[in-house]
Amino acid sequence: MDISDESTKAQQRPARAGLPVTRRDTLQGSAALALMPLAAGDVANAAQTPARTVPAAGLRLRTTVNGQAVELDIDARSxxxxxxxxxxxxxxxxxxCDHGQCGACTVHVDGKRIASCLTLAAKVGGREVLTIEGLxxxxxxxxxxxxxxxHDALQCGYCTPGQIMxxxxxVQEGNATSKDRIREYMSGNICRCGAYVGIVAAIEDAAAKMGAA
Structure with missing residues (x-):
């Protein structure tokens, strides 16, 4: 907004309308004039202040993903x-959710399940990462x-990779010993479709087969 224009308009409005200058018109014009130096100073300061840039924070990552060696340059913040x-x-x-609350991003690092959205990529250097693709x-x-x-333990399938991981x-932790225990230790994985009955049944079934294997 151009304050000088507003000031001019405030001063000229009564003259164009053929009306006497009111107290409100006077206050509006005075306020606009008072702010003009401040606005000009802000513009000048903005022109003189150099733009700040965030330096790139890169590093070389060496890790193993699904049994394959991976080496690449990454942003340390990713x-x-x-x-x-x-x-x-x-x-x-x-x-x-991208906040570690839904479990859809679950993968394994050195055999332990983690929320990959909350884990810095830089933290898995020299470690074993397993995703649903490598299962x-x-x-x-x-x-x-x-x-x-x-057991029809899925509907839309969006959460399924995280649920399975x-x-x-x-099962590997030894927590598939009862339905209640399965529900407790799967509570960090949310299924918006509500396929929980099938999920618990599938885990019970798979646990027996994984134990036999």
């Missing part, structure tokens, strides 16, 4: 989830993948 999806084209892990070679499927199919870790 998350493991973004590295997997945007740099390695491994889109199984999903970006749901099996396609045929046959991992027992947990097959159990999710057999969390479920595999749950």
């Amino acid at each position: 998350s493991l989830l973004d590295l997997l999806r945007e740099r390695l084209a491994l889109t199984g892990a999903k970006k749901g 099996s070679n396609g045929a046959p499927l991992h027992p947990m993948q097959q159990a999710f199919i057999d 969390a479920a595999v870790a749950l």
Whole structure:
């Protein structure tokens, strides 16, 4: 907004309308004139202040993803989830809430399940990362993948990769001993479709087969 224009308009408005100058017109014109030096100073300061740039924070990452050695330059601020999806084209892990609350981004690091959206990519240097893409070679499927199919433990499928990775870790942790325990240790994975009954049944089924294997 050009304050000088507003001041001129405020002063000229009564003359054009053929009306006497009111107290309101006087106050508006005075306020606009008073602010003119401040506005001019702000513009001058803005012109003199150089734009700030954030320096690139890069580093060389060496890690293993799904059994394959990976070495690439990354932004030290990027998350493991973004590295997997945007740099390695491994889109199984999903970006749901991006706050570690939905579990859709669950992957394994050194055999432990983690929320990849909250994990810096720089933290997995020299470690083993496993995603849903590396859980099996396609045929046959991992027992947990097959159990999710057999028990209709999915609907839209968006959360399913994270559900399966969390479920595999749950079995490996020894926490698939009862329905209540499964529900407790899967509580960090949200299914908006509500396929929880099928998920619990699939984990029970797969746990027996994984134990036998």
